[in-house]
Amino acid sequence: MSSTPTFKTHETYTPEGEFDYVNSRESVRRSPFPFPDDEYMYSMNLEPHVPTGDGALRAEFDIDEHYVSECRHRAQMLEDMPGVHYAALPHMLEAQWDLLEVIFEAYARDYPEHFTLTKNGNEWHWVNRLLQIDDTFTFGDPSTLPMDPMEYATRQAQGEFIVLEEKDNDLVIGAGMATERADYSLRFNLGMHFYEFHGPVPKLHEMGILDRALKFLLRMKPGHPVRRVNWSLTVNPRLETSVETLPDWAPDRATVTEENAGESVYLRIELQPLHRLPRSNAVVFPVRTYLISLAELVEHAPDWAKRMHRALASLDHELVDYKGFHRYHEHAVNWLAKYDDGAPLANGYPWLEGGIQPGE
Amino acid sequence: MLITGIKSRPTYDELTPLSSGHRHVVAAQGSGGAPSLRLLSAMTPEQRALTTLIYSTESFDGDNHLAALTTESVAGLIPQSSNAAALETLREVLSTAKMGTRLYLAGSEGFIGTAMQVASSFGMDSDEVLREQAGSLVRRVWCAHCDTYTDNVTMRVFECPGCHLNLVVRDHYSSRLAAFQGVKADGEVPGELPDIDEELDT
Numbered sequence: 001m002s003s004t005p006t007f008k009t010h011e012t013y014t015p016e017g018e019f020d021y022v023n024s025r026e027s028v029r030r031s032p033f034p035f036p037d038d039e040y041m042y043s044m045n046l047e048p049h050v051p052t053g054d055g056a057l058r059a060e061f062d063i064d065e066h067y068v069s070e071c072r073h074r075a076q077m078l079e080d081m082p083g084v085h086y087a088a089l090p091h092m093l094e095a096q097w098d099l100l101e102v103i104f105e106a107y108a109r110d111y112p113e114h115f116t117l118t119k120n121g122n123e124w125h126w127v128n129r130l131l132q133i134d135d136t137f138t139f140g141d142p143s144t145l146p147m148d149p150m151e152y153a154t155r156q157a158q159g160e161f162i163v164l165e166e167k168d169n170d171l172v173i174g175a176g177m178a179t180e181r182a183d184y185s186l187r188f189n190l191g192m193h194f195y196e197f198h199g200p201v202p203k204l205h206e207m208g209i210l211d212r213a214l215k216f217l218l219r220m221k222p223g224h225p226v227r228r229v230n231w232s233l234t235v236n237p238r239l240e241t242s243v244e245t246l247p248d249w250a251p252d253r254a255t256v257t258e259e260n261a262g263e264s265v266y267l268r269i270e271l272q273p274l275h276r277l278p279r280s281n282a283v284v285f286p287v288r289t290y291l292i293s294l295a296e297l298v299e300h301a302p303d304w305a306k307r308m309h310r311a312l313a314s315l316d317h318e319l320v321d322y323k324g325f326h327r328y329h330e331h332a333v334n335w336l337a338k339y340d341d342g343a344p345l346a347n348g349y350p351w352l353e354g355g356i357q358p359g360e
Numbered sequence: 361m362l363i364t365g366i367k368s369r370p371t372y373d374e375l376t377p378l379s380s381g382h383r384h385v386v387a388a389q390g391s392g393g394a395p396s397l398r399l400l401s402a403m404t405p406e407q408r409a410l411t412t413l414i415y416s417t418e419s420f421d422g423d424n425h426l427a428a429l430t431t432e433s434v435a436g437l438i439p440q441s442s443n444a445a446a447l448e449t450l451r452e453v454l455s456t457a458k459m460g461t462r463l464y465l466a467g468s469e470g471f472i473g474t475a476m477q478v479a480s481s482f483g484m485d486s487d488e489v490l491r492e493q494a495g496s497l498v499r500r501v502w503c504a505h506c507d508t509y510t511d512n513v514t515m516r517v518f519e520c521p522g523c524h525l526n527l528v529v530r531d532h533y534s535s536r537l538a539a540f541q542g543v544k545a546d547g548e549v550p551g552e553l554p555d556i557d558e559e560l561d562t
Contacts, residue, residue: 185504191536192368199367199532243504243543247525250547327548 004113007130011069013239021237023292027065028300029358030055031290032271034229036349036356038310042319044213049225049273053351056271060106060225062288063114063158068130070158070239077179077240078155084244086151087190088163088175095163095174096150097140098277099284103153128156150175159271159288164217166281170194171217174282178242180289182232182268183324185243201322217283220276229349230270233325233332237266237291256328261335262295265328267308294332298339303359307345309336368533372472372493375399375464377407382460384411387450387475389418389443391495392466393425399464400432412436412453416446420468420512421495443471447478454482463489470500470511473538497561501529502539509539516558517545528554 005026012020032055049060056062077085088096104126108117118125122139133156137144145152154161154177162178164171171194178186189197194214220226234241235252256264269290276283297305313333320329348355375395377384384407388396393415400408411434417424418441426439438453440446454461463479465472472491479489498512508522513529520527520542527542534541546553 185541188502188504188532188534188537188541190534192534196368196533196535243541246547247505247544250544251549253548 005065007068008065009068009072011066013069013073013237015236019236019238021066021069021291023296023300024065025300028292028296030064031269031292032056032229033301033304033307033350033356033358034231034269035304035307035311037347038307038345039314040311040319042209044209044216044228046213046216046226046228046274049227049275055351056288056290057227057351059110061103061110061157061159061273061286062271063107063111064290067158071131071156073239074155074177074179078151081244084187084242085179085240086148086154086177087186088148088150089190092163092165092174092280092282093142093149095165095277095280095282095284096148098280098282099161099163100149100153101139102275102277102284103157107157131156150177159286162285162287163277164194164283164285166218166283169218171214171283173197180239180287181242182234182270183241183243183246188243217274220274220283222276222278225273225275227271227273230272232268232270232323233328234266234268234291235264235328237293239289239291253325253327256331258331258334261328261331262298263293265332265335266291266293267297294336298336301358302339303345303356304350305336306340306343306359307356309333309340312336366531366533368535369531370469370473370491370533370535373490375466375490375492377403378462378488378490380460381407381462382410383457384462384464385414385450385453385457386411386464386466387414387446388425388465389416389446389467389471391419391421391423391468392471392492393423393429395466395492395494396464397425397428397432399466400434405433408432408434410435412438414438414440414446414449414453416440416443416467416471418443418446419495420498423495443467443474446471447474450475450478451481454478454484457482461488464492465489466492466494468495468498468500468512469493470498470538473500473535476535477538499529499560500539501527501542502534502537503527503542505544509537510542513540513542514560515556516560517553517556518542526553529560 051058104117107115114130116127124139125136127134160178160180162173163175165174173190173192176186198210235256238249241249271288274285320326346356350356386396413434415426415429417426438449440449463484465475498514501510501513503520503522506523508520517526517528526545528545530541532541
C-alpha cells in the first residue's frame with residue numbers, strides 16, 4: 001500500500017476560485033494512464049476489477065489527495081443547481097441502498113484510517129473522518145437519513161455514479177450523481193436505454209462494440225466487478241462540464257494557444273469500475289475522474305507525455321470532433337511534440353506487467 | 361416510415377389493430393388523422409365499437425381529418441382544438457382504463473412523445489402502445505440551459521423563446537422529456553454560429 005496522501009482542502013475547480021488545483025508528483029504517477037499504444041483505438045477493454053499495483057487500481061473505489069476538495073466541489077454544485085446534478089427515478093430506492101452499502105463497505109475496508117462502518121443488524125454507524133461525519137441510520141429506512149441514500153453516499157465519494165436498472169435484457173439509466181459529467185445532461189439521459197444513451201458516440205454502433213458490451217454487462221454477477229478506462233481532454237481543471245453549463249465552460253476551448261496548452265489543457269482520465277448490485281440487480285457505472293495538465297504530465301511522467309503526444313496526433317478526426325476538441329487539438333499536439341524524442345515506448349496499460357511506466 | 365441515424369430517436373410503428381385489446385384508445389393530431397382512419401378501417405366492427413378516439417385539430421401542416429373521422433362509427437369521438445387539451449382528455453380516459461386497453465398514437469413526433477409521457481405515467485409500456493409518426497418532421501426541443509420546451513422546430517439553429525440564446529439542435533432524443541436536446545450554438549465563441557440555414561429532417 002502506498003503512503004497516505006496529504007488531502008488538499010482548499011482546491012477549486014472553477015474560474016471563480018481561479019482553478020487553484022495542482023497534482024503532486026505521486027498523484028500523477030499513480031493515475032490509470034489510458035494509452036497503452038501509440039495509436040489510440042476505441043475498445044471495450046473491460047478487465048476484472050481486482051486490486052492491482054499500488055496506484056489508482058489498488059482499492060475498489062479509489063480516493064486520492066483531491067478527495068476532500070472534490071466532495072466540497074460536489075456540495076457546491078448541488079447547491080448551485082438543484083435537480084440538475086443528482087436525480088433518481090422513484091423505483092430506484094433499493095438500488096440506492098445497494099450502492100450506499102457497496103461504497104461504504106469498500107471505503108471502510110480499503111481506507112480504515114479514514115472510514116469506519118459498524119453494523120448492528122440494520123443499525124449502521126458510519127464515520128467519515130476526512131469530512132468529519134459521524135452518523136447512525138437504519139439500513140433500508142430512508143427516513144433515518146437526511147436525504148436519498150444514494151445522494152448521502154455519493155456526496156462522500158469521489159467520482160460520479162450512474163445506476164442502471166436491468167429491464168428486458170437492456171440497461172436503463174435509473175439514477176445518477178453527476179457533478180463531473182463530460183458534456184451530457186443527466187436529466188436528459190435519465191430513463192434512456194443502453195443504445196440510446198450511447199447514441200451520440202461515433203463508430204461504436206458500427207463496430208459492434210455496444211452489442212458485445214451490453215451482453216457482457218448483463219452477465220455481470222455481484223461481487224465480480226469489472227473496470228475499464230476512458231479519456232478525454234478538458235480545458236482548465238473543470239470537473240463540472242455538463243450540457244447545462246456549457247455556456248460557462250465552452251469558451252475556455254477558444255483560449256488555448258500553442259504557448260499555453262501545457263498549462264490549460266488537461267488530460268481527463270475516467271476510471272470506470274462497474275459493479276452488479278446485490279439486491280436490486282442494478283449495475284452501477286462509476287466514473288472516477290483524474291485531471292492532469294499536459295505540463296504536469298511532462299514534468300512528472302515524461303514517457304506518458306510522449307505516448308499521449310503520439311496517441312493524440314494520430315487520433316481519428318471523427319473522435320476529435322465528438323470529444324469536442326477540434327479547436328485546440330493541434331495546439332495540444334504541437335505543445336507535446338516538443339517533449340517527444342521519438343524513442344520507442346512499452347506497450348500495454350501501466351498497471352499490467354511490461355506496460356508503459358511514467359518514466360523519470 | 362421515419363428512418364434516421366439518430367440512435368436515441370424512437371422507432372415508430374404502423375398502426376394496426378392489436379387483437380389482444382379489450383378496449384382501444386386512439387389519440388391523434390393533425391396529419392395523424394390519416395393513419396387513424398386507416399387503423400379504423402382495418403378494425404372489425406366489434407373492435408370499432410370498443411374504440412375511443414381523441415383528435416386534436418391543432419396542426420403545423422394545417423392537416424385536418426375531423427370531418428372524415430366524424431363519420432366513423434366508434435364508441436366515442438372527442439375532438440379538441442389543441443394538443444394540450446387532447447393530452448388532458450387522454451389523461452382522463454386512461455385514468456379509468458382497465459387491463460387490456462391498447463393505445464394508438466398518431467401525429468407529430470412532439471405529440472406522440474408527450475402522449476407517451478401520459479401513457480407512461482399510467483404504467484403503460486411499449487407492448488400496449490403503437491405509435492405512427494405522420495406529417496412533417498418538426499421537432500420538439502428542450503433547452504438545456506433554461507428548461508424551456510419549444511414545439512415545431514424546423515431549423516438546426518433557432519432562438520430559444522425562454523432564454524433567447526441561439527440553440528443548436530443535437531441529434532439526440534430523450535423519451536422521458538419527449539424532446540431533442542438544444543444547447544447554446546455559439547458556446548465556444550459568441551457570435552460564431554454553425555450553418556444557420558440547415559433545415560432539420562422536415
